[in-house]
């Protein structure tokens with residue numbers, strides 16, 4: 497599996513630990529010009545695989561630092577013959593640092609770790625710094641999708657984005673956050689949340 501992982505990984509040479517790191521050459525990474533989508537914290541990779549199979553002309557980059565999740569994704573990629581996914585098996589923030597400005601057309605942040613205790617809120621992936629990074633790498637008009645089952649995380653996300661002028665929340669009616677996206681494929685975490693009686697919420701932002 498190690499050889500397969502290195503064949504589909506974003507080259508480490510570009511990343512934070514390397515003082516000479518450069519911006520990623522996305523064309524070289526995917527062997528040609530493609531629209532680029534990004535999924536952060538893909539867990540077991542169910543949604544990433546679904547999007548890759550449904551959108552073969554798109555290049556998808558998935559980030560996940562949980563080793564078992566990466567192993568599950570790689571097994572599914574091999575089994576399904578997925579060729580349009582590249583993997584960053586480390587902290588997503590390191591990868592975002594080396595993505596070119598305006599290079600991403602869609603980003604997915606699906607059920608980010610909730611960090612419910614107030615003293616841990618600064619560990620939440622939705623933060624002013626990470627929204628700055630999303631704003632830089634998303635092209636104008638690009639979509640940022642955030643799903644969560646934690647009401648306080650949803651409030652937190654809406655508050656932080658409302659205070660900025662670079663993201664517009666696209667909801668017009670309650671169905672827009674209560675109903676999943678038409679191309680949605682449920683994740684392991686979502687299935688567990690529903691089993692345990694929590695209600696998913698789906699937020700769509702547009703990069704202005």
Ligand SMILES: C[S@@+](CC[C@H](N)C(=O)[O-])C[C@H]1O[C@@H](n2cnc3c(N)ncnc32)[C@H](O)[C@@H]1O
Pocket residue numbers: 536537538539540559560561562565586587588589606607608609610621683684685686
């Ligand atoms: C609650 S789980 C949800 C997983 C998946 N999206 C789902 O819906 O089943 C959050 C995931 O985000 C990953 N994660 C958290 N922070 C991350 C980071 N900075 N970089 C990469 N992955 C991260 C965690 O390892 C975890 O697998």
